[in-house]
Amino acid sequence: MKEAYNFEEIEKKWQKIWAESRIFEAAEDPAKPKFYCLEMYPYPSGRIHMGHVRNYSIGDVIARFKRMRGFNVLHPIGWDALGLPAENAAIKHGTHPQKWTLDNIDYMRSQLKRLGISYSWSREVNTCLPDYYRWNQWIFLKMFEQGLAYRRLSWVNWCPQCRTVLANEQVVAGRCWRCDSEVSQKKMEQWFLKITAYADELLSGHEQLSQWPGHVLEMQKNWIGKSEGALVNFKVPAIKKDIEVFTTRIDTIYGATFVVLSVEHPLTAELIAGHPEKEKLLDWIKKTIAESRAKREIKEEEKVGYDTGLKAINPFTGQPVPVFLANYVLMDYGTGAVMGVPAHDQRDYEFATKYSLPITPVIKPASPEIQPLPGQAFEEYGILINSGEFNGLSSEEAMEKMAGLAETKGFGRKSVTYRLRDWGISRQRYWGTPIPVIYCEKCGLQPVPYDQLPVEIPFKAEFTGEEGSPLEKIPEFVNTTCPQCGGPARRETDTMDTFVDSSWYFFRYCSPGETRLPFKPEKAAYWLPVDLYIGGVEHAILHLIYSRFFTKYLRDLGLTRIDEPFPHYLAQGMVTKDGSAMSKSRGNVVDPDEMVKTYGADALRIFILFASPPEKEFAWSEEGLEGCYRFILRIWNLAEENLDLFQEKGVIAAGQFDEASFQRLSKKLHQTIKKVTDDIEQRFHLNTAISALMELTNSLKKGRDLLRQSREGRELLAEALTDLILLLGPFAPHLAEELWQKTGRTTLVAQTSWPSYNPELAKEEMITIVVQINGKLRDKFEVEAETEEEILKEKALSLPRIQELLGGREPKKIVCVKNKLVSLVV
């Protein structure tokens, strides 16, 4: 009697066996090649979504495959468990963030287990536990000692909805990356991590990241925004101060007819001190600063500026030029002041036209074919004119010489500027890592001594949603003693950005219980770097650049020797439905739980891998999932109907078959093993690997009746089924284990070697050669593989159809390609 496919029973059964046998736990073993397979850990928001299912299914195929290939695989998971949603839930529903988070983790853990992902569960990391975040504090203190963590008053991005500060990376088109509110500017004391100290290395490190998608590298490169140029000082005699400008075009400096400062520039107050309309100006400055980033970033916004009435001296020409304040100069970049060269910079051109400032061309096109467009700045490189002793030089030569002159004369120098800003990590919220700093009235700012770590998040707190961090309102937390003098002192109430947690969690997995250091260096040395990192591209700049920064810092601390944590990054595509990303607001969310319940984890896994390659977008369709369920059912029935073969005594055939149809099937089997292996190993094209498995299944089904008629055929069928089950192991692990057991095996598929193929058998022996006349397909013939070109040519020309078409004409040219085609030109 054939047994029905009861996925629920089967899947639970094997999940239990895997857990009890602990076969996915990993230990360092220098004798075996290691493979660290990592997927981005989830934020425990409540439930797993399809994006997670996709991410973790991809990772699991790789992890299971590598294990079967003989690798010592580390495949861990954890929880990015600190963060705003927990606190918002507390405000809304009165649940404590800790309870909310831990409950969510419990539920989501059970969901991942229900999917049959082969994690090393003993290494689970949870960032909201003091065990973990104390090391955030430890790393922070190390950085603080070296001046890489510092506090400064600065303009920051403020999200009114989240009521906290955001890092530049977390502001997307002027809006909060999390809640989409418009971000405003606020001047606050903030803690920063000096990621800019690594700007150059973060950029040059890209050379080691050849296995990253190009567009992600491009995005990081743009974000770091390295630009080489020069700093030049313009003296302002009236206030006896210098204005330092940054320019990438020092060759145009003879055309600098004004200087513009950002409204946030530290010199503004002094510059307008004596201005007749000072009050009006101050008003405008205030208004401009307060304007949201979003508004200021709209390109169409008109350039507005005010003349301070003061003059600055162009150090090259010696001529005085007016000093302006304007809304189009960013304090964030360079020095917050620029020289205005209207003839050769479009923005300056617009500004100069509006305020009737002189426009002096100092660059002429290098060749007559290039002509400057009327009414626009000429921004190309060219030949210098109107530039005194530099006339006639090319822009490139001039930049070199002029920077040199500025340096010798002491009013400038070559310089490199980055767009990358230091990482503002202060968050005015409760559910985050407390920044381990104490303020003493007598001794000032004091780091918390290492032996007092962790500074724990106090459990008792009020979640009112009112302005200010809940931590500020907890006297037991705020009031403390100074580690220096023992006197009364106050704790820092800002907590860290949660991206700090995720910047080094992949180190923690190597020794999750470590109590002396963030991680055991020897263990990390064995496992790291991560051999394959898989996750959504939405973290292309944020998480992936912070992690690279932390890795380099930890290296400099001597805790690791690697430069890059993720030499190979697979950016997984989005899961969409009806043309857009699944989201609650669109109401197009499909719940994985329901799908697992209806079709089983194996079918869901197969489908989410089958419908498109990992890096591309994935369009959800329940019909597609049903198709994969049918595929599983076909395999199940095929195996069930042939279980008797495994009772027969005898050697499993080694691939020598007389019957032609058997040979074809045997060949198909070996080709399938080859294709599935290559697709997983070399391309990560899991979709085509699955389609190859479908083809093999179809072939076996078609050939089954014939095969069963002879001893030889039965052996072949048994061999094919055996390999098919093993090949299914990474994709549909529960099904594979169950069938493996049904065929009489007492081992686990997960611990069995990946099937090998015979390359000779995988090769086609007979090849179809295509015959073309003038590039058009006219006929085909079968020939043994590797047949020489000469013979192909003769054979092609002798074909009756070809002779007929040629009609006696002699081909002008004949192109023969072995194993491919014969192409005739007449």
Next chain:
RNA sequence: GCCGGAGUGGCGGAAUAGGCAGACGCGCUGGACUCAAAAUCCAGUCCGAUUCACUUCGGGUGUGGGUUCGAUUCCCUCCUCCGGCACCA
């Protein structure tokens, strides 16, 4: 505006090194089974002609061009979509 990426049947996608376009799956159509339906199984399914029929011919990978015996694949033009950056001096 700048920088990337992508455009292939009704749909998701395949074609790995320039060589038979459309594998595999979905959907659809017809058939078998059934009193009937579902499920399952079998056959067909790029478009247009052509043939009683096995066929045969033409067109076809966003557009227009180029290189080549031969282009989904390489080069150029334009269009569309997606992503990133967006006064970066």
